[in-house]
Amino acid sequence: MSNPARYKALRLSDAQRLAWLRLIRSENIGPATFFDLLDHAGSAERALELLPELSRRGGKKSYRLCSTEDAEAELAAHRARGADLVAFGEDGYPPHLRHIDGPPPVLSVQGGTILANPKTLGIVGARNASLSGRKLAARFAQDLGKQDFVIVSGLARGIDGAAHEAALATGTVAVFAGGIDVLYPPEHDRLLAAILDRDGTVISEMPLGWKPRGRDFPRRNRLISGISLGVIVIEAAKASGSLHTARFALEQNREIFAVPGSPLDPRSEGANGLIRQGATLVTSAEDVLESLSGRLEPALPLQQRLLEDDRNAPSPPPDPDDSLRQKVLSALGPAPVDLDELIRFLGADTRSIHVILLELELAGKIERHRGNKISALL
Numbered sequence: 001m002s003n004p005a006r007y008k009a010l011r012l013s014d015a016q017r018l019a020w021l022r023l024i025r026s027e028n029i030g031p032a033t034f035f036d037l038l039d040h041a042g043s044a045e046r047a048l049e050l051l052p053e054l055s056r057r058g059g060k061k062s063y064r065l066c067s068t069e070d071a072e073a074e075l076a077a078h079r080a081r082g083a084d085l086v087a088f089g090e091d092g093y094p095p096h097l098r099h100i101d102g103p104p105p106v107l108s109v110q111g112g113t114i115l116a117n118p119k120t121l122g123i124v125g126a127r128n129a130s131l132s133g134r135k136l137a138a139r140f141a142q143d144l145g146k147q148d149f150v151i152v153s154g155l156a157r158g159i160d161g162a163a164h165e166a167a168l169a170t171g172t173v174a175v176f177a178g179g180i181d182v183l184y185p186p187e188h189d190r191l192l193a194a195i196l197d198r199d200g201t202v203i204s205e206m207p208l209g210w211k212p213r214g215r216d217f218p219r220r221n222r223l224i225s226g227i228s229l230g231v232i233v234i235e236a237a238k239a240s241g242s243l244h245t246a247r248f249a250l251e252q253n254r255e256i257f258a259v260p261g262s263p264l265d266p267r268s269e270g271a272n273g274l275i276r277q278g279a280t281l282v283t284s285a286e287d288v289l290e291s292l293s294g295r296l297e298p299a300l301p302l303q304q305r306l307l308e309d310d311r312n313a314p315s316p317p318p319d320p321d322d323s324l325r326q327k328v329l330s331a332l333g334p335a336p337v338d339l340d341e342l343i344r345f346l347g348a349d350t351r352s353i354h355v356i357l358l359e360l361e362l363a364g365k366i367e368r369h370r371g372n373k374i375s376a377l378l
Contacts, residue, residue, distance in 0.1 A: 058363030112199030125159025143285030145170025178212035230255030236270030
């Protein structure tokens, strides 16, 4: 649908930041929908005005809009804990994250400024890691840190914790699945304090107070890979979250590195499988650096400034008629279909179809999937 890389803001105004926060916190709005609404409306403030009518046309009788009071309270809570809400395209937003599919419009950020460093590598692996696996994670983190790489991970037990701890002196980023004020696991309270004390950073796309659910961890994993130039996998079981991170890395055109392990250890089955599928086998930081040699490009620039002026907004298409809306619904089912394929099949005005999909998503009738696919929610 929209291309968020067309937006750039060196710094949002206070009114814009409040509107952005209200928009992303409103009902049935994810990152991709957020940027579609900016395309459609021209600004977050105008999008907020349109939301109730768009959702009504999609078939939803009442729509939950994030209130000004709730958004102001969230901003105040961030300031009270010394944290910030950093918007897409602003200074301090992770440079590589801007170019993934569906980048978070706003991030909760607490800590130092290392998040803007383009030399970032993710290290992930088993929660029930072996002693040798933890030692390997620490060695990779320390050696890469000495080469000015920031280590990114999810603050989980096992490999994540070992990597964070080893990178305290050189810089590490912990990505939360819930709000940055909701520590998981709780026994990492001292590690979290050490990260913040040593100018490390913690981030999340979820609001303060959000307790992570199972579905939130894959979202967290896409941020780990999205922030990073590549991901190093150490001890990952066959159906682990670390493999989800590697899959996101593949979709985001990131490098995937895997440390081989014993075929007798089920904790190494996933990493060994990645190597069979083409991931780069690494046993030291030197292997990673050699693989990245010549490819440490600077952060890609954003070419256009943020479209936040209604006068520059594209003229809205005419309201789609009910017959086209019904054709879109009839063409969708529970199996995800490619958006471009849907548009070709319908043979209708592309902008009108995009508007209808916005209406249906806001009404909770369709769901987005990775790879520009959508399905109906039955």
